[in-house]
Amino acid sequence: MNKIKTIVRKEWAEVFKNRMVLFSVIFLPLFLSVLPLIILYSMGGSAANSANADLPAQFQQFCKTDMNAGQCMQYYIVSEFLIMFMLIPLFIPVNIASYSIVGEKTTRSLEPLLATPISTGELLAGKNLASVIPAIIATWIGFAIFAIGTLILTGGDALASALLDPMWLIAVFIAGPLMAVLSVNFSIMVSSRVNDPRVAEQLSAVIILPLLAVFFGQVAGLFILNSTLILIMCIVLFLVDLLMVYLAVRLFQRETILTRWK
Amino acid sequence: MIRTENLTKKFNTTLAVDNLDLEVAEGEVFGFLGPNGAGKTTTVRMLTSLIGPTSGSAVINGFQIGKQDTEIRRSVGILTETPGMYDNLSAEFNLEIYAELYEVKDPKGQVEKYLRMLGLWDRRQDEAGTFSKGMKQKLAIARALLHEPRILFLDEPTAALDPEAAHLVHDFISELRKEGRTIFLCTHNLDEADRLCDRVGVFKTHLLVVDTPAKLRSQLFGRRVVFHLATSNEMIAATINRLPFVREAKVIENKLLVNLDDPETHNPEIIRTLVGAGVDIQFVGELRHSLEDVYLELVKNA
Numbered sequence: 001m002n003k004i005k006t007i008v009r010k011e012w013a014e015v016f017k018n019r020m021v022l023f024s025v026i027f028l029p030l031f032l033s034v035l036p037l038i039i040l041y042s043m044g045g046s047a048a049n050s051a052n053a054d055l056p057a058q059f060q061q062f063c064k065t066d067m068n069a070g071q072c073m074q075y076y077i078v079s080e081f082l083i084m085f086m087l088i089p090l091f092i093p094v095n096i097a098s099y100s101i102v103g104e105k106t107t108r109s110l111e112p113l114l115a116t117p118i119s120t121g122e123l124l125a126g127k128n129l130a131s132v133i134p135a136i137i138a139t140w141i142g143f144a145i146f147a148i149g150t151l152i153l154t155g156g157d158a159l160a161s162a163l164l165d166p167m168w169l170i171a172v173f174i175a176g177p178l179m180a181v182l183s184v185n186f187s188i189m190v191s192s193r194v195n196d197p198r199v200a201e202q203l204s205a206v207i208i209l210p211l212l213a214v215f216f217g218q219v220a221g222l223f224i225l226n227s228t229l230i231l232i233m234c235i236v237l238f239l240v241d242l243l244m245v246y247l248a249v250r251l252f253q254r255e256t257i258l259t260r261w262k
Numbered sequence: 263m264i265r266t267e268n269l270t271k272k273f274n275t276t277l278a279v280d281n282l283d284l285e286v287a288e289g290e291v292f293g294f295l296g297p298n299g300a301g302k303t304t305t306v307r308m309l310t311s312l313i314g315p316t317s318g319s320a321v322i323n324g325f326q327i328g329k330q331d332t333e334i335r336r337s338v339g340i341l342t343e344t345p346g347m348y349d350n351l352s353a354e355f356n357l358e359i360y361a362e363l364y365e366v367k368d369p370k371g372q373v374e375k376y377l378r379m380l381g382l383w384d385r386r387q388d389e390a391g392t393f394s395k396g397m398k399q400k401l402a403i404a405r406a407l408l409h410e411p412r413i414l415f416l417d418e419p420t421a422a423l424d425p426e427a428a429h430l431v432h433d434f435i436s437e438l439r440k441e442g443r444t445i446f447l448c449t450h451n452l453d454e455a456d457r458l459c460d461r462v463g464v465f466k467t468h469l470l471v472v473d474t475p476a477k478l479r480s481q482l483f484g485r486r487v488v489f490h491l492a493t494s495n496e497m498i499a500a501t502i503n504r505l506p507f508v509r510e511a512k513v514i515e516n517k518l519l520v521n522l523d524d525p526e527t528h529n530p531e532i533i534r535t536l537v538g539a540g541v542d543i544q545f546v547g548e549l550r551h552s553l554e555d556v557y558l559e560l561v562k563n564a
Contacts (some may be wrong), residue, residue, distance in 0.1 A: 002362060002365075003362070003363055006359055006362040006363055009359070010348070010351070010359050013348075013350075013351055013355065014348060014350050014351060017350050107346065107348070107349065108342070108344040108345075108346040109346040109347065109348055110346070111312065111342045111346055112340065112342050112345075112346045112360070112402075112405065113346075113363075114312055115310055115312055115335060115340045115342070116335060116360065116363040116364055117332045117335045117336045117363065117364065117365065118363050119332070254312065254313065255312075255313040255314065258307065258312060258313060259273065259304075259307075259313060
């Protein structure tokens with residue numbers, strides 16, 4: 001456990017000197033928290049006059065009976081942005097973890113590190129935690145800012161109750177961390193196989209695509225996220241995470257990394 | 263402390279290390295010499311359990327490679343070919359990380375001890391990336407010593423260092439030797455190996471020869487005595503070559519070079535022969551073949 005903590009400390013000391021990483025960890029969650037609040041605020045006056053007929057039919061069922069048409073429209077628009085709180089735990093680890101292995105190789109710091117008694121499991125656990133923890137904290141703080149802002153702007157009415165539905169709490173507090181683990185391990189696997197940190201970062205960003213597909217699918221009215229879908233997503237993510245952790249350890253071959261990379 | 267038996271490493275079809283049989287005793291400084299691509303770094307990586315062998319075995323400090331790799335890594339220190347420091351982190355933090363990974367009981371104390379010993383204490387808060395090559399190398403040596411290993415693997419410790427920095431490293435290796443540490447030194451610097459090592463092994467995929475530098479010189483070239491003559495006399499070489507104990511004699515300008523095994527015993531007879539032939543001798547001295555001569559001769563014929 002001590003070695004894992006040491007790796008986490010080392011990763012944070014290195015990574016947070018990088019301004020791009022700091023930007024993604026601080027600015028992105030802040031932006032994605034404040035943007036829906038701005039929309040909520042700006043729609044507050046005009047939304048009262050909006051008709052239900054503008055909403056996709058399958059969405060109207062999710063509007064609560066004590067919500068008026070304007071509030072339903074506000075809920076529809078702002079809830080599209082709530083998916084972004086699941087994007088943060090995917091995006092931040094890509095920035096941190098994609099540099100983790102290949103960066104050490106390019107600076108030649110991996111060989112002396114592997115020469116210590118640290119096991120592959122301990123090393124990868126440390127790198128996992130170093131990426132996952134900042135992503136989760138940033139997501140939760142961002143959501144907290146959004147939640148507090150929503151309560152203030154709406155006065156805690158039916159709209160606030162809908163926006164802070166348990167479905168979104170599951171998405172942020174359970175699906176979010178699972179996504180962070182998925183993102184980290186995917187990035188580590190990519191980082192173990194490529195030779196350039198920039199290539200690692202670009203390839204790792206592919207992990208965001210499925211969630212973007214969900215976002216655009218909802219915007220296009222193809223489907224609407226509900227509690228059942230979110231729960232299914234959490235179960236699938238959990239199983240995929242177990243597989244990804246296993247693969248990340250298996251693919252991390254010390255000998256190949258040390259001898260074939262020049 | 264180090265014992266290998268038929269240690270072999272293949273990468274696909276490339277044979278990097280071929281049936282290496284080697285023993286290094288406790289407290290010995292062993293020089294591992296060889297040209298680029300000979301397999302020296304591959305050998306060091308196997309002995310430090312960074313990579314596994316294709317076949318054969320090795321025991322390091324009583325631990326078997328492939329079975330007790332964690333124990334081996336705990337008990338050896340390694341200076342890799344490039345220092346591999348975290349350039350954005352301070353010198354002190356770099357060492358603290360490794361002290362914790364090596365499970366050192368008093369990490370901060372050990373870090374301070376070795377930073378002071380290597381003259382880096384005043385720069386401890388500076389980022390390692392701001393250090394010169396020599397300082398990075400010293401920092402890497404400190405990293406290899408933090409957990410007080412009895413066996414040290416040094417891979418090109420003075421590569422790319424200026425003479426002053428190299429001299430400091432040599433002095434430090436001499437100090438480690440006095441402490442009784444076993445040192446496995448990979449180097450291209452044959453003068454360094456000649457001065458520091460108890461024995462050297464010349465390696466090119468397989469071990470060509472292992473012995474003390476003095477014996478290697480003697481075995482390959484014998485010893486060479488130079489007689490400075492008053493005048494050039496090429497005919498005298500034939501006379502000296504007829505003496506039974508002489509390996510080879512030749513005249514270059516006004517110097518008679520004689521290769522023989524035991525100059526102390528046979529020099530008087532050579533001198534008598536020369537004087538008897540009317541040759542005037544100005545000076546007599548011994549020319550030592552360098553370890554470089556030995557190395558080049560062995561590698562050329564490998």
